[in-house]
Amino acid sequence: MDDTQLAVRNQVIELISACWQTQVAGVGVELGIFDLLDAGKTDSASIAAACGAAQGPVRRLLRALCSLGLAEQKGTDSFALTPQGALLRQEGEGSLAALARTWAGSRFTAWSKLGESVRTGERIPGHFLSASPDPALGIAASKAQADRTRLAAAEIARSYDFSGVDRVLDVGGGHGTVLAAILKAHANLEGAVFELPHHEPQARAMLDAEGASRGGFIGGSFFEKVADGYDCLILKSILHDWPDEECRTILRACAAAMPPGGRLLVVEQILPEIADTDPELHSAWRTDLTMLLSTGGLERTEAEFVALFADSGLVLHEISANRSEFFVIEARLA
Amino acid sequence: MNDEATRTLRNEMLEMISACWSTQIAGVACRFRIPDLLAAGPRSSADIAAAIGAPADAAHRLLRAMCALDLARQCDADHFELTERGSLLRSDVPGTLSGLAQSWIGRQWTSWALLEQGIRTGKPTVGGFETVAADPEAAVVINQAQADRSRLPAAEIARTYDFSRFTRLLDVGGGYGTVLSTVLRAYPQLKGAVLDLAYHEDRARAALAAEGVADRADFIGGSFFESVPSGFDCYLMKSIIHDWADAESQVILRNTAAAAGKGTIVLIVDQVLPEIADADPANHSAFRTDITMLLGTGGRERTEAEFAALFKSSGLTLQRIIPNNSEFRVIEATVD
Numbered sequence: 001m002d003d004t005q006l007a008v009r010n011q012v013i014e015l016i017s018a019c020w021q022t023q024v025a026g027v028g029v030e031l032g033i034f035d036l037l038d039a040g041k042t043d044s045a046s047i048a049a050a051c052g053a054a055q056g057p058v059r060r061l062l063r064a065l066c067s068l069g070l071a072e073q074k075g076t077d078s079f080a081l082t083p084q085g086a087l088l089r090q091e092g093e094g095s096l097a098a099l100a101r102t103w104a105g106s107r108f109t110a111w112s113k114l115g116e117s118v119r120t121g122e123r124i125p126g127h128f129l130s131a132s133p134d135p136a137l138g139i140a141a142s143k144a145q146a147d148r149t150r151l152a153a154a155e156i157a158r159s160y161d162f163s164g165v166d167r168v169l170d171v172g173g174g175h176g177t178v179l180a181a182i183l184k185a186h187a188n189l190e191g192a193v194f195e196l197p198h199h200e201p202q203a204r205a206m207l208d209a210e211g212a213s214r215g216g217f218i219g220g221s222f223f224e225k226v227a228d229g230y231d232c233l234i235l236k237s238i239l240h241d242w243p244d245e246e247c248r249t250i251l252r253a254c255a256a257a258m259p260p261g262g263r264l265l266v267v268e269q270i271l272p273e274i275a276d277t278d279p280e281l282h283s284a285w286r287t288d289l290t291m292l293l294s295t296g297g298l299e300r301t302e303a304e305f306v307a308l309f310a311d312s313g314l315v316l317h318e319i320s321a322n323r324s325e326f327f328v329i330e331a332r333l334a
Numbered sequence: 335m336n337d338e339a340t341r342t343l344r345n346e347m348l349e350m351i352s353a354c355w356s357t358q359i360a361g362v363a364c365r366f367r368i369p370d371l372l373a374a375g376p377r378s379s380a381d382i383a384a385a386i387g388a389p390a391d392a393a394h395r396l397l398r399a400m401c402a403l404d405l406a407r408q409c410d411a412d413h414f415e416l417t418e419r420g421s422l423l424r425s426d427v428p429g430t431l432s433g434l435a436q437s438w439i440g441r442q443w444t445s446w447a448l449l450e451q452g453i454r455t456g457k458p459t460v461g462g463f464e465t466v467a468a469d470p471e472a473a474v475v476i477n478q479a480q481a482d483r484s485r486l487p488a489a490e491i492a493r494t495y496d497f498s499r500f501t502r503l504l505d506v507g508g509g510y511g512t513v514l515s516t517v518l519r520a521y522p523q524l525k526g527a528v529l530d531l532a533y534h535e536d537r538a539r540a541a542l543a544a545e546g547v548a549d550r551a552d553f554i555g556g557s558f559f560e561s562v563p564s565g566f567d568c569y570l571m572k573s574i575i576h577d578w579a580d581a582e583s584q585v586i587l588r589n590t591a592a593a594a595g596k597g598t599i600v601l602i603v604d605q606v607l608p609e610i611a612d613a614d615p616a617n618h619s620a621f622r623t624d625i626t627m628l629l630g631t632g633g634r635e636r637t638e639a640e641f642a643a644l645f646k647s648s649g650l651t652l653q654r655i656i657p658n659n660s661e662f663r664v665i666e667a668t669v670d
Contacts, residue, residue, distance in 0.1 A: 006486070006659045006660065008418055008422065009422060009429070009486055010619075010661070012360070012405075012419050012422045012423070012431055013431065013483075014618060015356045015360055015403060015405075016356075016357060016360045016431060016434055016435045016438050017357065017438055017619075017622055018353035018355075018357050019353065019357035019446055020353075020446060020622045020625065021350045021351075021353035021354075022350075022351060022354035023354075024625070025347075027450045027453060030450050031453065052454070054454070054455070057454075057456040057628060058453060060624055060625060060628060060634070062611075063607075063611040063621055063624070064624070064625050066611035066612065066621075067611055067612070067614075067622075068350060068618075069613040073610045073611040073612070076609075076610070083343060084343060084346065084347055084350075087343070087347050088347075094340075094344060096348070096351060099348075099351055100351045103351045103352050104449070107354075108354055111354055111358050112439070114362050115362040115365055115439070117392070118366075118388050118392045118393065118395075119387060119392070120388075120389075121388065121389035148348075151340075151344060271398075273411070274408050274410070275397075275398040275399075275401035275408040276401065277401065277402060278402075279349075280345075281402060282349060283348060285398060285399045285402035286352055286355045288395055288398070289355065289359075289399055292395060298395070323337070323338075323341050
């Protein structure tokens with residue numbers, strides 16, 4: 001077998017078996033291994049004792065973490081945290097711990113149904129967790145979403161020109177990660193999170209913790225009526241949760257609440273019209289199928305956003321990019 | 335760390351955390367035979383959708399994701415074709431990875447979903463090998479996937495290890511004889527046999543005939559836990575020892591040593607872990623398989639030192655390890 005053939009074969013085997021990475025990262029978080037390494041526990045016996053597991057298997061998991069670059073093996077039984085692994089500690093700037101648990105848990109279960117979902121075109125019931133009637137599930141999903149959103153929110157706050165804006169409403173804003181980032185970066189702005197009422201305690205706690213206590217919370221549903229009195233509405237990762245019909249309902253409710261000259265910032269990933277292998281776009285293609293499976297929603301191309309706006313009394317004004325995978329798609333009243 | 339480095343690190347982590355998507359894309363594509371449907375050239379997603387019985391929109395979205403993973407290419411708004419990588423997922427090419435891809439959305443996915451339980455208990459999560467032995471239908475699927483996955487490594491073994499000094503080779507636990515037939519084709523002087531459980535005989539003989547070595551290759555029904563036949567001057571076992579914990583491995587190796595006799599060469603073909611784990615992507619396969627074994631069979635991957643110790647306790651001596659271009663190594667031992 002020549003080297004090229006071998007390399008291609010190995011790439012495809014890696015791709016086929018890639019789910020191991022999701023599990024090794026997620027279970028590392030679940031067992032608290034990254035926090036234990038950070039706290040100075042270095043050998044498999046003390047890590048195993050602290051997480052209540054047997055030493056042999058824990059040592060094998062630690063080696064797998066090293067293979068993925070999430071830890072480093074210093075000696076026969078001595079392990080240390082790497083910068084990658086540090087992002088999987090429970091706390092800390094930009095922690096991806098909750099996201100890792102979600103992918104190894106409920107998302108892993110949802111993705112196991114991909115074949116079924118492709119065959120029927122239907123979502124798998126019970127996997128749209130942030131809209132779950134069970135507050136505990138909804139809150140856990142919102143926490144994972146907040147972790148993932150944190151850095152993107154900072155990018156949006158940094159790169160979008162908020163001059164001329166007075167009052168921001170983060171529509172479907174969950175725990176207020178995006179609002180907090182914007183309020184922190186722009187001291188002149190006022191704002192509020194608009195979200196289902198059961199999220200209020202977590203949202204208020206998050207705004208306080210982020211030093212954005214001036215942000216308010218308004219309980220409500222964007223399928224009924226969006227609060228008015230705000231000249232800048234934000235919809236981050238909302239439209240992709242829904243098919244076109246529901247999106248039009250949401251967009252019309254936003255348009256009805258917007259004052260003349262008001263702006264609507266739709267923050268989403270954007271699919272190219274023709275698929276390619278750009279790794280920067282993996283996230284968008286992956287999320288498209290996560291939506292197919294879990295919410296019945298979809299990722300969209302620019303043309304598809306333009307069409308949704310046109311149906312909802314809005315018009316595309318400008319699309320701005322930043323260093324995250326999310327674009328700010330600005331619409332105005334038509 | 336600067337902003338760009340932080341961003342790169344975070345994106346790498348997001349890819350790793352959500353890596354399971356590519357397992358599903360590849361596996362579902364194979365389950366629906368999409369690579370076969372694209373084998374003859376570009377087709378529209380509506381055409382593919384009709385062939386697999388799915389709505390056009392859902393099929394289109396699956397095909398786009400295959401493009402993102404370089405398994406397919408989007409030619410225009412609605413047509414897709416297979417890439418070099420994707421063609422390895424056709425079910426009819428030598429060394430096809432279609433069976434492997436389907437096992438990763440089936441049995442492998444189920445066992446990896448229980449990783450936390452596996453690490454906490456140290457026990458297989460899906461019932462171990464006994465359940466396979468008790469379920470010949472599952473065993474057929476596993477053996478076929480294993481045979482396909484072994485094809486290219488088998489060619490590497492035949493290319494890099496010198497079998498010219500042997501006359502009779504036994505492929506211990508050889509399944510459908512992929513390794514044996516590959517070596518026999520490369521060495522016309524050699525005869526050999528597969529030793530495996532009796533219910534594999536028909537399929538194994540058919541595979542040996544299809545490979546054109548039926549006149550030189552026999553099938554012997556039996557379990558290596560009971561006895562191994564003598565009368566061979568080289569004993570080979572690929573992906574066998576890693577299926578078992580040390581105690582069972584010692585039984586297999588002692589039975590082999592007893593049959594082979596003093597000085598005879600025993601070749602273990604397995605992956606070899608480095609003594610100290612590192613982040614070399616070339617070792618991903620070995621570290622991944624180690625946990626797959628923990629979850630699936632109760633076996634393990636081993637380092638060179640662990641192989642040496644295992645041989646010593648089983649009446650064998652490690653001679654050398656011969657690398658090749660695949661992830662497998664030929665670990666050569668002699669009977670004491």
